[in-house]
């Protein structure tokens with residue numbers, strides 16, 4: 001019997017089976033033996049049945065490529081057996097060759113065909129004819145089987161392909177969704193970017209406008225201070241010179257009270273002169289006046305100390321100084337800085353003589369300088385206030401000054417890209433520090 005080969009996805013058409021089964025049905029054992037002898041040469045599996053019933057039993061158990069059926073049998077004749085065989089779905093197309101005696105009527109032959117037989121052989125049969133007919137049916141059976149297997153394989157492949165197709169479709173859908181989402185988020189990002197750029201542009205414009213406005217009002221202010229200071233200087237000079245003339249002319253003729261009044265006028269005029277001078281230097285400081293160059297700070301400090309020499313000697317101050325470096329800075333600015341800070345350290349002292357320490361330390365990308373004193377100290381709440389113009393913590397009688405010095409220091413430090421700050425304790429002393437970035 002031929003078993004259909006299990007067909008895998010990659011399987012080929014099954015190999016030709018070695019044997020198929022042929023069912024021989026005849027009530028006469030001698031006839032069966034004769035059939036066996038004739039068909040044995042085909043090398044197939046021959047199964048014998050002595051009646052229609054027995055034949056049906058075999059058909060239930062196995063598959064046959066061909067049935068050779070004797071027409072005249074006692075219980076159930078060949079036609080009846082063939083009819084029952086055909087009723088079985090499995091055997092609807094199983095070829096049947098009827099064996100019938102010579103001399104049967106046309107009616108019987110017709111009956112045989114109606115029952116689904118595919119051929120007739122008359123007894124006594126010619127062995128070669130029966131053999132070659134059987135061989136044709138066997139080949140047909142094998143071919144049919146091969147086609148069926150091929151068909152099954154094709155179906156399997158088609159199913160696999162369909163599955164792959166579905167997977168592909170799903171994947172394409174997922175990709176399309178992802179692409180769509182990507183497009184949407186790209187669009188959103190682009191819109192956000194545009195909005196952001198617009199906001200940045202607006203802000204920049206507003207800032208630029210503010211900067212221009214500030215620049216304008218700054219220039220106007222400088223112009224005003226310059227003109228005002230200049231215009232004030234003239235009448236001040238007149239006051240000064242005429243008061244001095246008056247002093248000389250009335251020398252000895254005035255009572256002490258009047259002498260004192262005149263002294264106040266001279267001092268007042270002097271203070272105004274100083275204020276105007278400081279204000280002018282403050283307004284002149286800025287980008288235009290900044291001229292960086294290689295500066296030897298040792299020399300700058302020497303100059304500052306020599307400018308302050310009288311105050312140093314008068315106060316019997318002790319000055320300690322670190323060696324100072326050479327660096328790229330504005331020499332006038334650096335002189336202003338050291339002179340103002342050391343000047344303040346000398347000025348804001350108590351009874352004891354001032355002890356001032358000037359230090360310099362190199363950090364990663366900048367130099368850090370400090371001027372430390374043992375003076376009256378500053379309450380921390382005023383640490384930032386004292387760096388603004390005209391901010392003073394004492395009356396002029398206690399400590400003279402215009403309140404511009406530290407504002408000036410802050411301006412020159414920041415102009416050079418550094419920062420300035422103070423650490424201090426009331427009654428102990430103050431330490432003013434500032435940084436100057438290292439430039440090539």
Ligand code: ADP
Nearest residue numbers: 344345348386392393401402403404405406430
């Ligand atoms: P001025 O010295 O003309 O008063 P500054 O701007 O130089 O103005 O200083 C502002 C104020 O900061 C001073 O009036 C003083 O109160 C305080 N100050 C500055 N330097 C020192 C210091 N070394 N010790 C104590 N107080 C100081």
